Amino acid sequence: MAKPIEIEELSVSYGRGRKRQRVVHDVTFSIESGECVGFIGVNGAGKSTTIKALMGFIYADAGRASMFGNDAGHPDGRRQVGYLPEVALYYPFMRAEELLALYGALSGMTRAQLRTRIPEVLQLVGLAGRGRDLLREFSKGMQQRLGIAQALIAEPSLLVLDEVSAGLDPMGRFELRELLKKLHQAGKTIFFSSHELSEVESLCDRVILIDQGRIKKEVTQSELKQIGSEQSLESFFIEAIRGAVAS
Amino acid sequence: MRSAFHMAVWPIVRATVLEAARRKDIAVLAIFMVALLFVLGSARVVGLERPAAGTFLLNLSLTLIIGGAHLVTLLVAARQIPDEIEQRTLYPLLARPIHRSHVLIGKWLAACLMGLALFFSLFIPVWLLVPRLEHYETGTLIQLLTLQPMALMVTAAVPLFLTLCFPRGLAMALALLIVLGADYLVRFVDGFPLIWLVPNPSRLNMVLRYTDGIAPLSFWGWSALMLAALFWTASLLLLSRQLFERRAL
Numbered sequence: 008m009a010k011p012i013e014i015e016e017l018s019v020s021y022g023r024g025r026k027r028q029r030v031v032h033d034v035t036f037s038i039e040s041g042e043c044v045g046f047i048g049v050n051g052a053g054k055s056t057t058i059k060a061l062m063g064f065i066y067a068d069a070g071r072a073s074m075f076g077n078d079a080g081h082p083d084g085r086r087q088v089g090y091l092p093e094v095a096l097y098y099p100f101m102r103a104e105e106l107l108a109l110y111g112a113l114s115g116m117t118r119a120q121l122r123t124r125i126p127e128v129l130q131l132v133g134l135a136g137r138g139r140d141l142l143r144e145f146s147k148g149m150q151q152r153l154g155i156a157q158a159l160i161a162e163p164s165l166l167v168l169d170e171v172s173a174g175l176d177p178m179g180r181f182e183l184r185e186l187l188k189k190l191h192q193a194g195k196t197i198f199f200s201s202h203e204l205s206e207v208e209s210l211c212d213r214v215i216l217i218d219q220g221r222i223k224k225e226v227t228q229s230e231l232k233q234i235g236s237e238q239s240l241e242s243f244f245i246e247a248i249r250g251a252v253a254s
Numbered sequence: 255m256r257s258a259f260h261m262a263v264w265p266i267v268r269a270t271v272l273e274a275a276r277r278k279d280i281a282v283l284a285i286f287m288v289a290l291l292f293v294l295g296s297a298r299v300v301g302l303e304r305p306a307a308g309t310f311l312l313n314l315s316l317t318l319i320i321g322g323a324h325l326v327t328l329l330v331a332a333r334q335i336p337d338e339i340e341q342r343t344l345y346p347l348l349a350r351p352i353h354r355s356h357v358l359i360g361k362w363l364a365a366c367l368m369g370l371a372l373f374f375s376l377f378i379p380v381w382l383l384v385p386r387l388e389h390y391e392t393g394t395l396i397q398l399l400t401l402q403p404m405a406l407m408v409t410a411a412v413p414l415f416l417t418l419c420f421p422r423g424l425a426m427a428l429a430l431l432i433v434l435g436a437d438y439l440v441r442f443v444d445g446f447p448l449i450w451l452v453p454n455p456s457r458l459n460m461v462l463r464y465t466d467g468i469a470p471l472s473f474w475g476w477s478a479l480m481l482a483a484l485f486w487t488a489s490l491l492l493l494s495r496q497l498f499e500r501r502a503l
Contacts, residue, residue, distance in 0.1 A: 021502075059345075059503070062345070062348070062349055063348070064345060064348065064502070064503040065502040065503060066502060082350075082351040082352055082353060083351065085349055085350060085351045086351040088349065089349075090345070090346060090349035091346075092342055092345035092346060092349075093342075094342055095341065095342040095343055095345060095346060096341040096342065096343070097341075097343060098269070098273050098341075098343060100272075100273045100276035100277055101269065101272060101273055101276075105269065105272060106269075108265075109265050109266075109268075109269040110346060110347075110350065112261070112264075112265035113261070113262060113265050113266070113347070113350035113351075113352055114350050114351065115261055115351065154346070157346055158346075167349075
């Protein structure tokens with residue numbers, strides 16, 4: 008059976024002509040079904056670019072990215088995927104439930120399915136009772152919660168979440184962690200990028216560290232726990248990025 | 255089995271129409287048009303003595319509603335792709351199991367429907383309210399009513415294509431120039447094949463022919479205009495698709 012995510016020697020560049028710059032270099036990793044994997048790195052490390060290439064929003068110079076055996080950009084690969092973009096300002100003149108109905112319908116859900124699913128996901132992300140509100144009235148944190156709701160609407164088996172906790176207050180982050188834990192326990196495959204090391208530590212089976220477009224390190228959960236007992240996770244990752252930790 | 259249109263295009267059409275209809279600028283334009291028509295329609299109540307005045311009012315009303323419908327279509331179509339990219343809403347949309355061309359067709363169709371809805375919802379009151387005191391050709395009216403939707407299809411495709419090539423402001427200016435001014439531009443190259451290559455929705459406007467009481471076009475003349483509209487729309491949409499599919503987002 009094809010893996011939910013497979014990336015092989017992926018390279019991506021931005022710009023044209025002389026200004027063309029490679030931002031992701033020969034990135035290779037894969038994610039097994041049911042795994043929860045964190046993708047971490049500093050700003051501009053190449054996390055979002057790798058995720059965009061995986062989703063087919065940008066094209067790779069070389070290498071291959073696939074989801075469930077389908078090349079990046081092929082609609083079949085996205086059939087079982089819920090995706091949260093890094094930042095999105097959802098349509099200001101739509102209501103929350105209309106937005107979810109749009110994304111649900113595009114994922115192939117019927118009206119009857121949507122009628123039961125929309126209140127469920129709004130409840131899940133803490134927006135129960137806000138379905139009729141126009142999105143221009145939503146705060147940044149509420150927009151992020153709605154973003155998570157749209158990723159979950161079609162009950163995907165793989166979640167790809169870019170900067171999942173951006174814009175959320177401490178309570179929101181706690182609730183999100185609990186939600187992701189529940190989804191992981193329910194067998195969902197989760198791949199998310201984050202700056203929040205505490206999130207990564209508490210949720211992930213594995214962590215992939217990227218810096219300057221290159222994979223620096225992959226750490227399993229048991230290694231994470233061991234690191235956590237010896238030094239702070241933060242200092243470990245800072246050292247990893249600086250190249251002080253032997254790979 | 256649900257068709258690709260039903261699953262991938264129609265939800266985008268619905269959402270785009272819903273969003274566009276709630277925006278204030280479109281609502282203001284629609285209210286302005288309705289108010290203007292109310293003033294024009296009051297001529298029936300007051301009464302007109304000179305038939306030429308009735309023809310003038312009919313011409314003015316039809317010109318205004320056609321202009322308004324094209325403006326709404328253009329405004330709706332021109333903001334679609336730039337807004338989706340700026341607000342990053344294109345990502346969750348394209349994260350679904352759909353092709354980019356579905357998004358493009360959905361946006362184009364929504365802009366067409368907005369223009370068509372405005373055109374027909376105002377045409378009926380104009381038809382009922384403005385006095386018609388001279389002889390007008392029914393055949394020409396039928397041609398006007400069949401060519402106008404085609405003209406709106408072209409008008410929706412023009413800004414959609416241009417916003418994929420140029421920044422929003424420039425694309426909007428060029429789209430306005432083509433939609434409103436192509437008829438004047440092609441006069442300079444009369445007789446040259448360019449006259450059929452430049453998308454020209456004004457060429458499909460039969461209002462003057464109708465209000466001047468001129469006989470309808472021959473079947474072949476009408477068919478040529480219909481085919482030209484289809485050619486312009488299909489070409490623009492195919493070019494837009496090529497640009498959109500290749501674009502890094």
